[in-house]
Amino acid sequence: MNPFSDLDDATSVYSFPGKGRHVLDALTGYIKRHNLRPGDRLPTEREFSMVLKIARSSIREAFSQLSALGIIESRAGSGTYLLRHVSPDTIYMPLSLSVDNLAEMLLMTLEVRRGIEIEASMAAARRRTQSDITRMRAALEAIERTHHSEEGSGPADFAFHMAIYDAAHNPLFRQLLEQMRDRFGRFWERPFGRHDFASRSFPFHRTLFDAIVAGDAEAAAAETRKILDVVEEDIRDMGP
Incomplete structure (x- = not known):
């Protein structure tokens, strides 16, 4: 399946402003909706930004979070790829530790x-x-x-x-x-x-x-x- 084939019709589903979890839900919802599998290439930050009507910086932040979780991987000169199955029902467990030393x-x-x-x-x-x-x-x-x-x-x-x-x-x-x-x-x-x-x-x-x-x-x-x-x-x- 081509993940870019019907980005336009995704607009009606995810065309809302949002940050944080809303952006993650939009991205993972698109992945589920298009039945993308580990190894498939994802649309670019710019393409997601245009379709979802969300600032590109927010998309970039969501990409960063998914990358840190080992769900996607950016490959220089090739694009961003899905590494593991993910959906809006996925549970995220980010880590936070604040120590100066x-x-x-x-x-x-x-x-x-x-x-x-x-x-x-x-x-x-x-x-x-x-x-x-x-x-x-x-x-x-x-x-x-x-x-x-x-x-x-x-x-x-x-x-x-x-x-x-x-x-x-x-x-x-x-x-x-x-x-x-x-x-x-x-x-x-x-x-x-x-x-x-x-x-x-x-x-x-x-x-x-x-x-x-x-x-x-x-x-x-x-x-x-x-x-x-x-x-x-x-x-x-x-x-x-």
Whole structure:
């Protein structure tokens, strides 16, 4: 289905001014109405703005929210794509945390991440499929290739952990952890200006992978704790 084919007749349904939830409802209503599926390209901000009679800045803000939630993805030179099913009935759980000290804020999120990530690794050990294992292995091998490079293994490390969350086959794991990471995106590119941040956790990625492949949930939990312990120690050592 072409998502641009009948933008004009959507005007009668969504031609109202609005912000916040109203804009999200309009966007997700259009997605449902046109039966768009993950992988489909969406109309542009400008096209949505014209059809919905809503300021382009409000559309942009709604796109940003949906992107942070991992529902859509903007691809340079290509457009914006739907990543996951969404409708006006979708429940959103945005995160809000106001702390002036970055290290303190990171430690707060780490406390929450511990429970989520440990459970995710245990679920992955119980539910992983061969396809999940293939994705995790590819990301792990990328980490091992780039670990000692000047650029570091950040993107590969992120892909590895995302593959674990997906292997848990519970979409809330990935969504919650992506939101936490997205809020500190710039920080995680080069934590505290150090390319070697949490590098001591490197060997535990292989042992975590092995535990998940073996279906050993308790071992997966233990290896995840080791990784998070290193992250916590480095935040405390490098923070002001």
